[in-house]
Amino acid sequence: xxxxxxxxxxxxxxxxxxxxxxxxxxxxxxxxxxxxxxxxxxxxxxxxxxxxxxxxxxxxxxxxxxxxxxxxxxxxxxxxxxxxxxxxxxxxxxxxxxxxxxxxxxxxxxxxxxxxxxxxxxxxxxxxxxxxxxxxxxxxxxxxxxxxxxxxxxxxxxxxxxxxxxxxxxxxxxxxxxxxxxxxxxxxxxxxxxxxxxxxxxxxxxxxxxxxxxxxxxxxxxxxxxxxxxxxxxxxxxxxxxxxxxxxxxxxxxxxxxxxxxxxxxxxxxxxxxxxxxxxxxxxxxxxxxxxxxxxxxxxxxxxxxxxxxxxxxxxxxxxxxxxxxxxxxx
Amino acid sequence: xxxxxxxxxxxxxxxxxxxxxxxxxxxxxxxxxxxxxxxxxxxxxxxxxxxxxxxxxxxxxxxxxxxxxxxxxxxxxxxxxxxxxxxxxxxxxxxxxxxxxxxxxxxxxxxxxxxxxxxxxxxxxxxxxxxxxxxxxxxxxxxxxxxxxxxxxxxxxxxxxxxxxxxxxxxxxxxxxxxxxxxxxxxxxxxxxxxxxxxxxxxxxxxxxxxxxxxxxxxxxxxxxxxxxxxxxxxxxxxxxxxxxxxxxxxxxx
Numbered sequence: 141x142x143x144x145x146x147x148x149x150x151x152x153x154x155x156x157x158x159x160x161x162x163x164x165x166x167x168x169x170x171x172x173x174x175x176x177x178x179x180x181x182x183x184x185x186x187x188x189x190x191x192x193x194x195x196x197x198x199x200x201x202x203x204x205x206x207x208x209x210x211x212x213x214x215x216x217x218x219x220x221x222x223x224x225x226x227x228x229x230x231x232x233x234x235x236x237x238x239x240x241x242x243x244x245x246x247x248x249x250x251x252x253x254x255x256x257x258x259x260x261x262x263x264x265x266x267x268x269x270x271x272x273x274x275x276x277x278x279x280x281x282x283x284x285x286x287x288x289x290x291x292x293x294x295x296x297x298x299x300x301x302x303x304x305x306x307x308x309x310x311x312x313x314x315x316x317x318x319x320x321x322x323x324x325x326x327x328x329x330x331x332x333x334x335x336x337x338x339x340x341x342x343x344x345x346x347x348x349x350x351x352x353x354x355x356x357x358x359x360x361x362x363x364x365x366x367x368x369x370x371x372x373x374x375x376x377x378x379x380x381x382x383x384x385x386x387x388x389x390x391x392x393x394x395x396x397x398x399x400x401x402x403x404x405x406x407x408x409x410x411x412x413x414x415x416x417x418x419x420x421x422x423x424x425x426x427x428x429x430x431x432x433x434x435x436x437x438x439x440x441x442x443x444x445x446x447x448x449x450x451x452x453x454x455x456x457x458x459x460x461x462x463x464x465x466x467x468x469x470x471x
Numbered sequence: 472x473x474x475x476x477x478x479x480x481x482x483x484x485x486x487x488x489x490x491x492x493x494x495x496x497x498x499x500x501x502x503x504x505x506x507x508x509x510x511x512x513x514x515x516x517x518x519x520x521x522x523x524x525x526x527x528x529x530x531x532x533x534x535x536x537x538x539x540x541x542x543x544x545x546x547x548x549x550x551x552x553x554x555x556x557x558x559x560x561x562x563x564x565x566x567x568x569x570x571x572x573x574x575x576x577x578x579x580x581x582x583x584x585x586x587x588x589x590x591x592x593x594x595x596x597x598x599x600x601x602x603x604x605x606x607x608x609x610x611x612x613x614x615x616x617x618x619x620x621x622x623x624x625x626x627x628x629x630x631x632x633x634x635x636x637x638x639x640x641x642x643x644x645x646x647x648x649x650x651x652x653x654x655x656x657x658x659x660x661x662x663x664x665x666x667x668x669x670x671x672x673x674x675x676x677x678x679x680x681x682x683x684x685x686x687x688x689x690x691x692x693x694x695x696x697x698x699x700x701x702x703x704x705x706x707x708x709x710x711x712x713x714x715x716x717x718x719x720x721x722x723x724x725x
Contacts, residue, residue: 172725204725211568213725233472246559250491262480263567305563355509432670 160188162313163209163346168218170204170368173470180202180368186313188347191339192318193355193376194348195460196365202348203243205365206315210240222313236264239311239343243318245298247305253282254291255302257413264309276304280334296327303334307343314338320354332358352460371463372400383462385454386428388419390436393445402442406435417446439466475574479579480571482584485551489585495583498593499507500539504593507535508600511657522659523690528601533683534591534656536616537698541651541676543589544619545643548582548626553639556630556722565724573715575627582623583616590615603687617702618679625710631722650676660692675701 163186170179170200178201186192196202207213209220211231219225222234249254249359257273277283285293290301301317306314316335322329328351335345349355355362356376363373373380395414399454407421419435432451439446472513512528519527555561564574597603605611629654633639654676660668671677682698685691691698716723 207725210562211724212562212565214720232570235566235568238566240562241564242559244559246562248488248560249559251487254559255487259484260563263477263563263569265474265476265568267476 146271161185162188162223164219164221164345165205165209166218166219167403168205168208170201170208170213171216178368179215179218182313182368182370184363184370184373186344187361187467188361189194189339189342190347191335191347192361192363194346194365195350195352195355195358197350197464198376200365201368202365203317205370206317206348210237210238210315218391222288230353236309237312239300239306239309239314241299241306241314241316241319243321245295247290247298248300250289251396252287252289253277253293253301253304254286256301256306260305261308269293272310273308273322276307278339280304296330298359300334307338308395311343313344313346316345316348320349320351321441328354364460366464382421383454383459384423385420385458386422386432387454388428388432388449388451389437390417390419390439390446391415391448391450392417393447396444398442400442401437403435406438407433408435415467422453473576474569476565477569478573478580480577480681481564481573482581483710484525485578485581486584488551489547489581491536498588500543501592504535504539504596505600507531508597512600515710520660523688525688525690526603528600529688530659530684531657532594532597532603532653533687534680535597536590536615537654537676537680537683538592538648538651538656539593540586540611540615540618541622541647541679542643544582544586544622545626545629545647547585548579548623549630549633549639549643551578552627552632553633561723571714574717575624575713579620579623581625581626583619586619587615587624590619605687607686614683614699614702617699617706618632618683621702621706621709622707624713626711628709628716631716634722641691647676649663650674651680655692657681675705678702697712 150192163184165182165184166186167310168178168179168182172446180206181202184205194202194205204213204270209213209222209227211227223237224232238271248255251259254277257276258268258270261269261273274283277286280303282297282300282304283338285297286360290298293301305315318332319323319335326384332354335347339345343364347358349384359376361374362376362379364371374382392415396410399408400411403417408419410416411418417435417439419428419432421431429451432449436446436449486551508528508531516527516531519571522530552561555564567640629639629642653671654674655671660671660677660681662673677703678693678698681693682695682702685698687694715721
């Protein structure tokens with residue numbers, strides 16, 4: 141059985157990240173023969189030991205970006221460096237340290253699990269290491285299925301086989317392209333545990349997803365891509381702090397015609413014919429909650445009674461939607 | 472620099488794929504060759520005169536060998552690279568630190584090995600029907616290996632070019648097999664009336680069959696060195712095309 145992962149506070153994890161860049165993309169552009177610009181002058185730096193989530197809608201360029209780094213896509217222009225190696229000239233050294241789990245369940249379905257994983261290790265030029273293969277298969281709960289043909293496994297297990305194959309050559313940088321696409325909630329959470337274990341082993345993980353909750357749950361840093369352009373890259377917490385908002389709706393016992401002067405210092409406005417007081421402020425760090433508490437005290441001090449408070453913190457999804465909306469407007 | 476571990480992984484995996492269907496892979500050529508010998512060797516061959524001092528049953532052995540060799544080598548190699556493209560598993564090869572050297576030696580080497588195993592099986596099967604001896608066994612082995620290498624490369628190109636199963640089968644079915652039948656498998660070019668004996672020389676397979684026949688019996692329709700030259704030229708051309716494909720990523724990388 142695999143060892144349960146050690147869940148650490150995300151904040152502390154971010155703090156222990158090494159600033160050393162292991163992937164550097166500069167001006168990366170890909171224009172497909174039909175004229176579609178899948179990547180548009182992408183600059184990106186990935187640091188050792190982090191989990192980086194690349195968020196974007198379908199067709200945003202996530203898979204093309206991964207393909208360019210992993211050798212599946214020929215970039216039109218730009219430079220890519222992995223562990224200091226230029227991918228154009230030192231691709232052998234660079235690729236030997238990269239693992240890829242593709243979005244599609246692409247593998248020889250007639251092959252037994254163990255042989256398929258051993259093949260992947262050999263393909264990357266490493267000598268056979270049955271102990272290491274066993275360790276990988278056990279960590280992914282595949283050891284019992286080692287002699288079964290991949291076609292006989294469930295969808296979730298097939299995806300784990302792909303992860304095992306990608307880990308067989310002990311990569312330092314692992315790309316997971318939509319690792320939880322089409323899997324149920326339980327499997328998705330299992331996959332998150334696996335990703336977390338990989339990070340604990342020191343593997344840097346870049347995952348693409350269009351599940352916002354996945355990025356929110358897993359990532360140290362988040363990049364948002366749309367139309368082939370990176371719109372924003374930041375620490376998840378910093379992004380939440382910078383772009384996050386608190387929203388509070390206070391239902392008043394008696395409607396107000398106008399805002400009393402005592403409340404004007406708060407970012408509030410009257411709604412629903414003066415029956416509700418709406419607060420929109422804060423920065424995602426808890427400042428909003430503090431202001432809402434202060435607001436309620438101010439209401440009481442002003443003799444304004446209320447019957448209910450409904451507060452909500454904006455999620456990464458709100459930020460994502462807002463950014464994509466702005467991008468759509470400016471595009 | 473070639474990474475031999477990667478090469479060995481590709482090579483052994485391809486051979487495993489062959490072994491998975493070993494029964495079909497071995498039985499089919501044995502059965503086909505036996506039928507050819509029964510029909511052409513025993514039934515018709517008994518009424519045919521010796522050709523160049525060689526019994527007709529023995530005369531057709533190099534041609535039959537070439538017929539199987541070209542078909543099996545081309546299809547093994549083309550399927551070897553086409554299937555990963557079709558199923559998407561080629562991502563693993565493309566993302567690995569392997570280049571044209573490892574890929575070619577792995578895939579083409581495996582296709583060659585399969586073909587040489589089949590060639591040996593066919594020769595053993597032929598022995599059951601016809602008594603024959605090989606005049607230049609070393610040259611025969613070298614020549615068979617050269618042809619297997621050339622057509623493995625050709626099949627590799629075919630597997631990269633094809634974007635559907637129809638295209639994959641069309642070249643061997645519509646070109647290779649007919650050209651082999653018309654390339655002197657069952658007759659000597661000298662037996663053709665004019666001007667067909669001259670026209671037949673435009674068929675490249677004539678040189679291959681003739682070359683192999685020379686290594687068996689020491690005589691052939693075409694000079695042995697011309698046969699070797701054409702085989703080597705074809706090998707070089709296919710290598711050049713594959714080098715270009717890998718350099719540009721044509722049909723391999725988006």
